[in-house]
Each structure stands twice: as structure tokens, then as C-alpha cells.
Amino acid sequence: xxxxxxxxxxxxxxxxxxxxxxxxxxxxxxxxxxxxxxxxxxxxxxxxxxxxxxxxxxxxxxxxxxxxxxxxxxxxxxxxxxxxxxxxxxxxxxxxxxxxxxxxxxxxxxxxxxxxxxxxxxxxxxxxxxxxxxxxxxxxxxxxxxxxxxxxxxxxxxxxxxxxxxxxxxxxxxxxxxxxxxxxxxxxxxxxxxxxxxxxxxxxxxxxxxxxxxxxxxxxxxxxxxxxxxxxxxxxxx
Amino acid sequence: xxxxxxxxxxxxxxxxxxxxxxxxxxxxxxxxxxxxxxxxxxxxxxxxxxxxxxxxxxxxxxxxxxxxxxxxxxxxxxxxxxxxxxxxxxxxxxxxxxxxxxxxxxxxxxxxxxxxxxxxxxxxxxxxxxxxxxxxxxxxxxxxxxxxxxxxxxxxxxxxxxxxxxxxxxxxxxxxxxxxxxxxxxxxxxxxxxxxxxxxxxxxxxxxxxxxxxxxxxxxxxxxxxxxxxxxxxxxxx
Numbered sequence: 001x002x003x004x005x006x007x008x009x010x011x012x013x014x015x016x017x018x019x020x021x022x023x024x025x026x027x028x029x030x031x032x033x034x035x036x037x038x039x040x041x042x043x044x045x046x047x048x049x050x051x052x053x054x055x056x057x058x059x060x061x062x063x064x065x066x067x068x069x070x071x072x073x074x075x076x077x078x079x080x081x082x083x084x085x086x087x088x089x090x091x092x093x094x095x096x097x098x099x100x101x102x103x104x105x106x107x108x109x110x111x112x113x114x115x116x117x118x119x120x121x122x123x124x125x126x127x128x129x130x131x132x133x134x135x136x137x138x139x140x141x142x143x144x145x146x147x148x149x150x151x152x153x154x155x156x157x158x159x160x161x162x163x164x165x166x167x168x169x170x171x172x173x174x175x176x177x178x179x180x181x182x183x184x185x186x187x188x189x190x191x192x193x194x195x196x197x198x199x200x201x202x203x204x205x206x207x208x209x210x211x212x213x214x215x216x217x218x219x220x221x222x223x224x225x226x227x228x229x230x231x232x233x234x235x236x237x238x
Numbered sequence: 239x240x241x242x243x244x245x246x247x248x249x250x251x252x253x254x255x256x257x258x259x260x261x262x263x264x265x266x267x268x269x270x271x272x273x274x275x276x277x278x279x280x281x282x283x284x285x286x287x288x289x290x291x292x293x294x295x296x297x298x299x300x301x302x303x304x305x306x307x308x309x310x311x312x313x314x315x316x317x318x319x320x321x322x323x324x325x326x327x328x329x330x331x332x333x334x335x336x337x338x339x340x341x342x343x344x345x346x347x348x349x350x351x352x353x354x355x356x357x358x359x360x361x362x363x364x365x366x367x368x369x370x371x372x373x374x375x376x377x378x379x380x381x382x383x384x385x386x387x388x389x390x391x392x393x394x395x396x397x398x399x400x401x402x403x404x405x406x407x408x409x410x411x412x413x414x415x416x417x418x419x420x421x422x423x424x425x426x427x428x429x430x431x432x433x434x435x436x437x438x439x440x441x442x443x444x445x446x447x448x449x450x451x452x453x454x455x456x457x458x459x460x461x462x463x464x465x466x467x468x469x470x471x472x473x474x475x476x
Binding site (some may be wrong): 009022028031034041057059094129147182187189193194198199210216 | 262265266272273279288294295297300335367386393396398399400402407410416418419423425426427428429432433434435436437440449
């Protein structure tokens with residue numbers, strides 16, 4: 001496979017998993033990035049005991065933070081459990097330190113808020129799940145209404161399924177368009193969504209209201225965390 | 239949430255996992271179906287020891303075949319390891335028996351071949367991953383070039399990512415369009431694929447050839463299994 005102009009050294013790609021995360025934020029990018037030529041994908045957490053995603057799926061880390069090498073790409077997924085990471089000094093320090101040396105950080109869905117708490121969004125264009133898009137400013141980010149936003153080494157995506165697209169974009173940045181296109185064909189990503197309800201701009205208003213209401217309490221808790229972070233980071237106007 | 243005209247009893251939904259499967263064939267539908275109101279999603283295999291998907295992701299079953307109740311929906315994912323299931327009497331018998339009493343069976347990607355080996359495709363319209371679409375006839379299926387095909391209780395999907403769409407379709411069949419639309423918004427499934435390369439009909443020819451070549455050996459092995467199954471099932475003209 002031609003990789004002209006691209007680094008052909010084995011890429012170190014890891015994703016953080018954690019309790020009450022949203023598994024597809026991680027498994028979507030895993031599906032794409034584990035297929036990237038000349039790369040090693042590891043599943044990371046503080047220890048190696050299995051964790052459960054918010055819906056009960058058992059996921060098992062292979063590598064602890066302490067064992068991870070300097071990564072080329074760190075994937076930070078979201079989900080309810082992201083709230084527990086907002087003040088988790090160990091995790092935030094790991095993300096901050098890895099991000100400094102990494103080629104890219106890929107935040108998926110509300111993983112952007114964790115990256116924000118680690119200070120990675122300051123002055124960066126970014127996106128996240130529609131339900132918390134209004135919170136991006138508290139992390140000093142310039143909010144962009146898009147599925148995938150690339151700003152320097154930060155690649156951020158909208159909610160859950162957008163992680164697949166973010167991963168394909170990063171795959172192209174790391175190994176070229178052709179490598180990403182081959183992966184996209186392998187996973188037959190030529191979507192035909194059954195309804196027009198995947199986007200707040202196209203979904204019927206009553207469905208949007210019901211979904212926003214269903215996560216209202218969580219969104220309020222996330223606002224509290226975001227405001228606290230804004231103070232810690234010295235973000236003004238938030 | 240209104241469920242007029244739909245069964246409001248708790249639905250039993252399970253997915254089979256197995257060694258060398260393709261994890262997104264399962265985790266895509268899990269993401270959708272674990273959000274379905276009044277339902278219980280279980281992860282099934284012969285025993286409860288963890289298995290690794292083809293790329294090394296560790297997945298852990300919660301329930302063994304013996305412990306499973308009669309299911310309303312059985313999800314059968316694909317991946318390289320599907321080859322090992324083509325003659326696996328225990329698994330095929332489990333699928334056959336569950337399918338007889340289930341409301342729906344959802345086959346994702348090459349999971350269709352496993353369902354075919356269990357006899358579920360005979361006389362049914364079906365689809366599967368593009369690389370093995372020509373093998374559907376060996377299972378007595380009427381091959382349809384589509385992302386998702388519903389024929390009676392069999393819902394089959396194209397490769398890997400199409401499982402998300404198949405799951406949304408089944409969610410609508412089980413709990414109504416509105417429930418499926420709410421899930422689609424929650425997971426923000428409003429895809430914008432980065433390239434036009436997810437479909438053999440739109441991908442550049444050289445990329446298609448490279449991808450087909452990369453799986454050539456596996457496809458040949460799958461042809462051998464399919465021909466053997468055709469004989470066992472008494473399928474003529476195959």
C-alpha cells in the first residue's frame with residue numbers, strides 16, 4: 001500500500017475506556033483504526049479489571065496508563081461516565097501529557113468535555129454531542145456545528161456514531177486518503193439512515209424535545225462541571 | 239413513550255459473540271437495541287469466558303446458550319470467525335431453535351452466512367457484506383443489493399456499519415417508528431461519510447480491486463463452506 005509522504009513507522013493508537021462510558025464512542029473508532037496499516041491499537045484504563053459501559057457491555061482494558069508508551073493518537077470517548085472524569089486528576093494528567101506528544105487526539109461525543117477539562121479545547125475549534133454543544137465555550141473552545149472538526153492536533157466529533165467518521169478522517173491524516181478509503185469500503189460505510197431524525201436540525205420537534213428532556217438532569221450536571229472547569233482554566237466570558 | 243399497537247412486554251434481545259468475529263457487527267446493534275424501551279439485551283456465547291474479536295478486542299458474554307430464554311430478537315454478527323460456526327452444530331442448532339420462536343433474527347454482515355448454514359435464508363430475500371454477496375444463492379436466498387432487507391422475521395444487513403441501520407429498522411418494527419427515531423437522535427446518526435468509498439458501486443475501481451484481493455483467500459474459503467451447506471440443505475441451482 002503506497003504511503004508516500006506519510007510516516008510508515010508503527011503507529012501507537014490507544015483509546016481510554018471507563019465505567020459508564022458509551023461503548024460505540026470507542027468501538028466505532030476501534031473498528032476503523034484497528035484496520036490502519038502499520039499500527040497497534042491498545043485499550044487503556046487505570047487498571048486492567050473489566051469495566052461496564054452505561055448499558056452494561058463488559059469491556060476489558062489491556063494496558064494501564066502506567067504502561068502506555070507515548071502515543072501517536074489518543075481516542076477519548078464519551079458517555080454518562082465522563083462526568084466522573086471531569087475532576088479525575090490521574091486521567092486528566094494522562095490525557096494532558098499524552099496530548100503534548102501525540103500527533104492527534106480524537107474526542108468522540110462528550111469525550112470532548114473530558115478533553116476540555118484537561119485543557120485541550122482552549123482556543124480550539126471543536127464539536128461534541130448536540131445535547132452539550134452549548135457547553136463547549138466553558139472550556140475555551142470555539143464551538144462549530146459539524147460532525148467532525150479538525151483544529152491542529154485536536155479532532156473532535158459530534159455524538160456517538162460520528163466517531164466512525166472522525167476515525168476515518170484521522171486515518172486519512174495518519175496514513176493517507178487511500179488507506180482510509182480502503183477501510184471505509186471494508187466496513188461498507190455508505191450509510192442510508194432509516195429516518196431523518198439523527199440531527200437536531202432535521203428531527204421532528206416533539207422528538208427533539210423528548211430526547212432533550214430525557215437527558216436534562218445529566219445536561220444540568222454537565223453544566224455545573226463545565227462552569228467549575230471554566231473557573232479552573234481561567235476562561236472568561238463563559 | 240407511546241407504544242400504541244406495539245407489544246409493551248419486556249423484550250428479550252440477545253446477540254451471539256464468538257472468537258474472531260467483527261466487533262462492530264455486534265456493538266453497532268447493541269448501541270441501538272440496548273436503548274429500546276422495555277427490553278433486556280444479553281450477550282451470548284457457549285460459555286462465559288471472554289473472546290477476542292479478529293482485531294483483538296476483548297468481549298465478555300454474560301449468558302450461555304443453555305441459560306437463554308426464548309428470545310424476541312436474536313442478533314447474529316459476522317467476521318472472519320464466522321467460518322468456524324458454519325459446521326458448529328451447537329451454535330447452528332441454537333440459532334435454528336431460537337429463530338423458530340423469535341419475532342426477528344437480525345443478521346449483520348457475514349452473520350448472514352451463519353444464518354444460512356442454520357437454514358434460515360432458504361427462500362428469503364437477504365443481503366450481506368459485498369465481498370460475499372454472490373454466495374447468498376448457496377443458502378437458497380434471493381440476493382438483494384440493499385443495506386437492509388426485511389423478509390418475514392429475517393432482517394439482514396450489508397457489511398459491518400449497516401448493522402446500525404438494521405438495528406434501527408428492527409427497533410421500529412418492535413417498538414414503533416418514534417422509539418427508533420428517538421434512538422437515532424440520541425446516537426446522532428446523521429452520517430456524512432468522508433469519502434464515497436463505502437460502496438462497491440461508488441468506490442474507485444483500484445481501491446475496490448485492492449480490497450477484494452485482500453480478502454480473496456477468505457472469500458474462497460467461504461465459497462467452499464457455502465457449497466458444502468448447499469449440499470446439506472439440498473439447494474439446487476447453486
